[in-house]
Amino acid sequence: MSDPLFAELAAEFEARHGRPPLGFWSAPGRVNLIGEHTDYNRGFVLPFAIDRRAVVALGPAAPDAQGVARVSSTFSDEIVEIALADLAPAALDGWSAYPLGVAWALAERAAAASETEVPAATSTLPGFALHIHSAVPIGAGLSSSAAIECATAVALNEFWQLGLTPTELARIGQIAENQAVGAPTGIMDQSASMLGRTDAAVFLDCRSMSTESVPLGLAAEDLEILVIDTRVSHDHATGGYAARRASCEFAAATMGVGSLRDLTPADLPRMQERLDDETFRRARHVITENDRVEETVRRLESDGPRSIGDLLDASHVSMRDDFEISVPELDLAVATAQANGAIGARMTGGGFGGSALALVPRAQRPALEARILERFRELSFRQPDLFVVHPSAGATMKGHVDD
Template sequence: MNEQSNRQAAGTQQHFAERFGAHPDGVWAAPGRVNLIGEHTDYNEGFVLPFAIPHHASVAVRRTVDGILRVAGRQDVAGHGAVEVDLARLVAADGVRVAAELPGWARYVAGVFWSFGQSSREIGGLTAGYEIVVDSSVPIGAGLSSSAALECAVAVAVDDLANLGYNRRDLVLVCQRAENEFVGAPTGILDQSASLLSEAGHGLFLDCRTRVSRPVPLALAEAGLQILVIDTKVSHAHESGGYGQLRQACETGAQILGVPALRDVGVGELGDAEAVMPGQIFARVKHIVTENQRVLDVVALLEAEPFDAAALGELLTSSHVSMRDDFGNSCPEMDLAVETAVAAGAHGARMTGGGFGGSAIALVKANEADAVRDAVVRAFAEAGHAAPDVFPVLPSAGARRVS
């Protein structure tokens, strides 16, 4: 853990004592993520290459015996105080109905308990009772997976305290189900996998069909490089309609082509695909098929020694062009961030995350990072946009107990 992480954990622990009048049993943390490349390929059973970032959600947790889940945010998120839920009712309930009764941030916490309860394992440890204080340094709505970070922190804490015996890959599915079926966001497994399975200094190459993953060296500092996150301040939410519409378009394309998922379509088959489907559906299909190939190309580059930073940058920018022109999930602020970063000297840049706002990333020489950041900030001011938040990130470790 870095100094910022230590301070956050200590602050979460202190707030727990102030809120609940006792010490927590421990503090657990799970990181947000940057997706280096592989956007919307996860729910198409394709390939992704995310990495965990230093920003993380932390939860201070104490197990009790009264059957009540009590959750409070350290920053009193959205003006809500502690939220209380009867755990026996929660784990046996219709998830959508209960979720509608909770404030947004608390849904992710309660959703993890509900998802655990849907498994066939003994649920006594889930319904004992829990007090939880939540804190997070992952920017909300920035496309850095603040929701998955919170889910994963809660999942590893509950698994530890209730001795549920889940492995990390099973916890990925627990957290995904919480987000899909409880919160109502139709995401794949990318975010939760990055938060739970990442290793420091590496990306996570994940086959979303087989769920097989492996670490891929991402030696940025050694190569004199940085990845800058450009938070455009255009907020997005996975449970909003745009994400679901894109997913439906991909499923329609796969049905027309008679394949289980777009993972099964190669770049060389796109000409035939274009002839049998509506133009917009084909455009969505084209992005997924070419994006899968870009992921494989990036992994091959990173596993070469030394890797070609210019070639990597070209693939990142090509990914953004594909999202902008074919997938339709960019926005003017995002396009400005990418175009300005590249014009200012970045090797490449792209939107990261589900789209319709959020963040871009730029691969830059470390000694040029300030110049790229300043150019982006200046361009946003000249365009009349809200000032972006621009900061570097390094590949970090996955979810863990920190105290």
């Protein structure tokens, strides 16, 4: 256990829970290259895992706390304790709803599997203690929640010997976020966190759940992805996100289809006749965004990353004007990047704050960063946090304490 972070987490775990952990598991945040609000519409997304991760230390419950889940974190002094038998969405709130929601969803899955005599599932699961650290910025649109959920999922999957696949664990994370946290998100974030690969994006069909690893080739082209975290915080469990999802579902129902995935740009004239203007624009974003995702994959495979800039730019315009989820800080970040050497730029994540990304030649990044900081100062916006992200591997075990 040579990594100083693991040594520090092991010490914190023992201080909080009275015994050393068994080991460490981690999962990354994600940046969505393109494909926003398409996942819960059963469409296409193209995220990649990033080199900022959540790490969990896990061990068995103390002898006097069998059947109990106990969770702590580096970002809260609170220790939350609950009997496994009492795990339920209504019993969870705050930051602990993310890891405990995963525990609840996994326990539900184990119980259902046990009824069908799946050998890996058990009807009685041992209690555990969990300590969480995350380097994924909260509220930045980089899916800090999915990182925590997926790190917890891989840890408990091993500890409870459930034998679930990465794709199944991604679904567990989504269930936790939807039902325990109350955020009506799709499965993109958890899929990227579980399935990411170095220098590649995950092309996910959210209807069939098929995935394909798409090489990005950034290093070969001397390109970087700069994240501009506006530090305008957002919360997907509140109204804006849910309202957009409801609009999409209403549009699909009005058009007589199961989801907006079943419609194409050719259907837009007919849709405009049948939907009110706001609902039509919400649906238009999703339908055209699906097309942009597929075209991005085609161009990456045939022409490389320098060919996708106009698609990133068009995606931002669609989110700003049709889906109306941008904010002035995001628009400024994108426009400044586009005017100062970026190949393309767009907001990324669910919107209402968070981050933008810019695909930029490495040599031009320092000047671009300086200009972004200057423009934010000029408009008296809060100073953004700027950093480069590298497409990285997905969730994994990081080692036992005695390694």
